[in-house]
Amino acid sequence: MTHPLPTPAHPFKIGTRGSPLALWQAHEVRRCLMEAYSLPVEAFEVVVIKVTGDQIQDRALKDIGGKGLFTREIEDALLAGGIDIAVHSMKDMPTLQPDGLWLDCYLPRQDVRDGFVTLNGGGLMDLPQGAVVGSSSLRRRAQLAHRRPDLQLVEFRGNVQTRMKKLHDGVAAATFLAMAGLNRLGMAEVARPVEVTEMLPAVAQGAIGVERRQNDPRAQAMLDAIHHTPTGQQLAAERGFLARLDGSCETPIAGLAVLQGDQLWLRGEILRPDGSQVITGDIRGGIADATVLGQTLADDLLGRAGTGFFA
Numbered sequence: 157m158t159h160p161l162p163t164p165a166h167p168f169k170i171g172t173r174g175s176p177l178a179l180w181q182a183h184e185v186r187r188c189l190m191e192a193y194s195l196p197v198e199a200f201e202v203v204v205i206k207v208t209g210d211q212i213q214d215r216a217l218k219d220i221g222g223k224g225l226f227t228r229e230i231e232d233a234l235l236a237g238g239i240d241i242a243v244h245s246m247k248d249m250p251t252l253q254p255d256g257l258w259l260d261c262y263l264p265r266q267d268v269r270d271g272f273v274t275l276n277g278g279g280l281m282d283l284p285q286g287a288v289v290g291s292s293s294l295r296r297r298a299q300l301a302h303r304r305p306d307l308q309l310v311e312f313r314g315n316v317q318t319r320m321k322k323l324h325d326g327v328a329a330a331t332f333l334a335m336a337g338l339n340r341l342g343m344a345e346v347a348r349p350v351e352v353t354e355m356l357p358a359v360a361q362g363a364i365g366v367e368r369r370q371n372d373p374r375a376q377a378m379l380d381a382i383h384h385t386p387t388g389q390q391l392a393a394e395r396g397f398l399a400r401l402d403g404s405c406e407t408p409i410a411g412l413a414v415l416q417g418d419q420l421w422l423r424g425e426i427l428r429p430d431g432s433q434v435i436t437g438d439i440r441g442g443i444a445d446a447t448v449l450g451q452t453l454a455d456d457l458l459g460r461a462g463t464g465f466f467a
């Protein structure tokens with residue numbers, strides 16, 4: 157590396173939200189960097205940034221500012237130089253980053269599946285008629301309404317611990333949590349993994365991304381050493397798909413890319429929020445065209461949906 161490595165006197169500052177999951181992810185990035193550059197833990201400082209979204213638990217995400225809500229304040233700290241890099245769950249990231257920031261470093265992706273969480277360990281089809289399920293995810297709500305229109309949905313926010321408490325308090329009989337997050341927290345046993353053929357996950361689910369300033373060559377060199385190229389290729393396709401849809405409609409979206417040699421297979425899905433209609437499509441192509449593949453699939457779904465779908 158041609159740039160001076162961080163030292164305990166001049167530590168590399170890793171910015172993150174303060175939830176247990178976010179902290180785990182920041183520590184994982186730190187571990188990868190320590191290993192890549194044989195650095196001691198003291199050469200890093202994990203900087204916790206309070207974000208507004210974490211303080212608001214009682215309203216749906218889409219009503220309080222959407223995806224950017226959890227990331228904007230961290231990105232402001234990055235732009236201001238208070239931190240050197242920012243660690244994110246890629247699922248929560250908008251497809252466009254603010255001017256001056258770059259998001260092109262991903263750790264190896266983990267379990268992409270959703271987990272179905274009940275206190276008795278049952279599956280979705282075991283829920284009694286009319287049972288209450290907690291979820292604030294537009295996608296999961298729509299997918300659930302499609303499969304089980306009889307169920308009642310209630311908003312459910314907060315971190316894993318908060319949501320488990322709500323189940324114990326009887327607020328709902330079941331909820332969904334991403335297996336990746338549960339695995340990271342050592343809590344996978346509370347959930348039954350839902351296969352992706354039954355419930356297509358959110359774009360970028362299970363992937364951790366690291367953002368940096370565009371004009372910071374040292375951060376770039378540090379992150380180049382830990383970037384996982386196959387995950388980057390999968391996410392290019394999925395985020396290409398999402399970018400095209402985000403710009404043109406506000407509807408529940410799911411998407412998953414899988415690598416097969418130098419080929420990418422991408423499945424995408426858009427739903428009406430009440431689950432009354434689902435449009436699914438697949439596309440296959442070379443990894444060099446990942447972003448275009450995603451855009452092409454999005455255009456295909458949009459064309460098949462027609463204007464009535466979004467009414």
Ligand SMILES: NCc1[nH]cc(CCC(=O)O)c1CC(=O)O
Pocket residue numbers: 245246247248332333334335336337360361362363364
């Ligand atoms: N929207 C919150 C969020 N963002 C990322 C994860 C899980 C970890 C991941 O997908 O990488 C979660 C919680 C959940 O959906 O259960």
